[in-house]
Amino acid sequence: MPIERDADGLEQAVRTLFEESFIQHRLAPQLERMNDAEAEHVLADLPIREITPGYYQRAAYLVDLTNTLTLGIPFPPECFTQSDVAGIAAVRRARAEFEREHPGCPACGERQDHAHTPKCFSCGQKLRRASN
Numbered sequence: 001m002p003i004e005r006d007a008d009g010l011e012q013a014v015r016t017l018f019e020e021s022f023i024q025h026r027l028a029p030q031l032e033r034m035n036d037a038e039a040e041h042v043l044a045d046l047p048i049r050e051i052t053p054g055y056y057q058r059a060a061y062l063v064d065l066t067n068t069l070t071l072g073i074p075f076p077p078e079c080f081t082q083s084d085v086a087g088i089a090a091v092r093r094a095r096a097e098f099e100r101e102h103p104g105c106p107a108c109g110e111r112q113d114h115a116h117t118p119k120c121f122s123c124g125q126k127l128r129r130a131s132n
């Protein structure tokens with residue numbers, strides 16, 4: 001199947017991109033204290049890109065496209081291919097899943113490592129446990 005028509009594969013690739021930027025954001029304070037070689041070593045270990053590089057290129061394009069649309073910049077509908085539309089839907093699903101797994105702190109907005117964190121790692125705000 002061509003990459004642009006593999007919605008499940010693209011959703012997985014988008015999830016990985018979100019996780020990558022989350023991990024890099026979380027590691028930023030540590031990385032700042034490291035020299036380049038140490039930082040490179042840490043970043044090389046993660047995240048795990050499990051599928052063909054083409055998926056991540058396409059996923060990055062779709063995330064950009066979705067972000068642009070979120071800004072409300074109007075595009076004529078004929079700009080979009082069928083696979084763009086399917087891809088945007090995949091980005092939305094990936095984002096919803098990411099947000100469930102990494103809920104933002106109601107006090108400071110920092111995303112948490114997982115959905116069951118009892119309190120915010122950043123500001124110490126007690127978090128309501130996700131039911132289920």
Ligand SMILES: [Zn+2]
Binds near residue numbers: 105108110
């Ligand atoms: Zn917080």
